[in-house]
Amino acid sequence: MNTLVKAGWLHTCTGAPPVRDGWFLFEGERFTAVGAPGEPCPPAGVTLDFSGRSVMPGLIDGHTHFSLSHADEIDPMPVMRQLQEPGPRKICKAVMYAGEHLRAGVTTVRGMGEDDFIDFDLKAAIDAGYIAGPRVIPAGAFISPTHGHGQTGQTVSDGVEGTRKNCRLNLAKGAELLKVFGSGGVVSGQAGLSRCTATPAELRAAVEEAAALGKYVAAHVHGGPGMDLCLAAGVRSLEHATLCTDEQIERIAAAGAWVTVTFSPLSHPAGLRNLDPRTQSRLDSVRRTYYAVVGKMLARGVNMCLGTDGVHGAMWFEAAEMEKCGAGKQQCLEFITRRAAEACRREKEIGSIAAGKYADFIVLRQNPLDDLAHLRSPLAVYMGGLKESERMNRA
Numbered sequence: 001m002n003t004l005v006k007a008g009w010l011h012t013c014t015g016a017p018p019v020r021d022g023w024f025l026f027e028g029e030r031f032t033a034v035g036a037p038g039e040p041c042p043p044a045g046v047t048l049d050f051s052g053r054s055v056m057p058g059l060i061d062g063h064t065h066f067s068l069s070h071a072d073e074i075d076p077m078p079v080m081r082q083l084q085e086p087g088p089r090k091i092c093k094a095v096m097y098a099g100e101h102l103r104a105g106v107t108t109v110r111g112m113g114e115d116d117f118i119d120f121d122l123k124a125a126i127d128a129g130y131i132a133g134p135r136v137i138p139a140g141a142f143i144s145p146t147h148g149h150g151q152t153g154q155t156v157s158d159g160v161e162g163t164r165k166n167c168r169l170n171l172a173k174g175a176e177l178l179k180v181f182g183s184g185g186v187v188s189g190q191a192g193l194s195r196c197t198a199t200p201a202e203l204r205a206a207v208e209e210a211a212a213l214g215k216y217v218a219a220h221v222h223g224g225p226g227m228d229l230c231l232a233a234g235v236r237s238l239e240h241a242t243l244c245t246d247e248q249i250e251r252i253a254a255a256g257a258w259v260t261v262t263f264s265p266l267s268h269p270a271g272l273r274n275l276d277p278r279t280q281s282r283l284d285s286v287r288r289t290y291y292a293v294v295g296k297m298l299a300r301g302v303n304m305c306l307g308t309d310g311v312h313g314a315m316w317f318e319a320a321e322m323e324k325c326g327a328g329k330q331q332c333l334e335f336i337t338r339r340a341a342e343a344c345r346r347e348k349e350i351g352s353i354a355a356g357k358y359a360d361f362i363v364l365r366q367n368p369l370d371d372l373a374h375l376r377s378p379l380a381v382y383m384g385g386l387k388e389s390e391r392m393n394r395a
Helices: 079-083 087-103 115-128 159-173 200-212 224-233 246-255 277-300 315-324 329-335 338-343 388-394
Strands: 002-010 023-027 030-035 046-057 059-064 106-111 135-137 177-181 216-221 237-240 258-261 303-306 361-364 380-383
Touching: 059 303, 059 338, 087 106, 087 115, 087 380, 087 388, 106 338, 115 135, 115 159, 159 177, 159 200, 177 200, 200 216, 200 224, 216 224, 224 237, 224 246, 246 277, 258 277, 277 303, 277 315, 303 315, 303 329, 303 338, 315 329, 329 338, 380 388
Parallel strands: 002 046, 059 106, 106 135, 177 216, 216 237, 237 258, 258 303
Antiparallel strands: 002 023, 023 030, 046 361, 361 380
């Protein structure tokens, strides 16, 4: 049965501007038609009238970890300790955070690595309807050497053969991308924020294994020589990229690579906190430079999307912070919808309101082009044509 949706402002996020009093139809899980004022509507069995509201595609979080949270109020602990928790505890937390994403309007999440391979189980449970949550694009376990960032000892990837083995294990389980490490991180890793613990041969091996199955590699990398090595190896998606030089930004743009910008751990009130003085100093230093780096990427036209990286449901915040870097509000909406779908290689299925794509959309009380904070707390969330509350109740 066709459902007609009427919108006060319809943001299709196809690259076209929003339209006043637009409408669209969906049947089952897919959009079937999109129209503008004055165009006749085909007959519909059900009408959802949001004439006083804004409607736009479901949001896409380009980088997070379902089992981690910088703001776990139930059992607060550093993220490195969270990584080392037992698998069953991680999956329980992941179920809670999956629901949090969905309620916040996020209908697709690209997972950037989970120990115990829990992202595959989470995806299967959501797809089957056992639990409610967004679409999951899984990466599987981290591809990281013994002394690398985020290493817990579960899947150690030392040497080319060790790297290939773990890449193939993830791919066999259904990984849609592989996650490697081109630098240390703010909270762990002996390499600091610029040096790379993986060798060029290990990085190339991961890229080769992904490409053999039509997949791609994403790298946690802040900058320095690690960024150069990732670009030379053919890494497609560069996560964080906080310390890029002007020359590296040029190389990223020339390569057509993607950058996933993650403001939330650095700047959100629920981001990284309770750090030791040395780590806090490192975080403060990164925060001071990141916004200028992202502004340069914007000016150069680098491919970008946004991710919350463990501050679940904060995509509205990511969009608002991107505006501070010089992006227009419409451009910010594209970064968390259409452009994010392209980053995830899912642009034929999600990211905009267009016939044939999944009927993922959210209803906002006010127009986000007036204030991006209106993205917060959607009035209604639909994923595959089914309302979020119905998914929650069914699960």
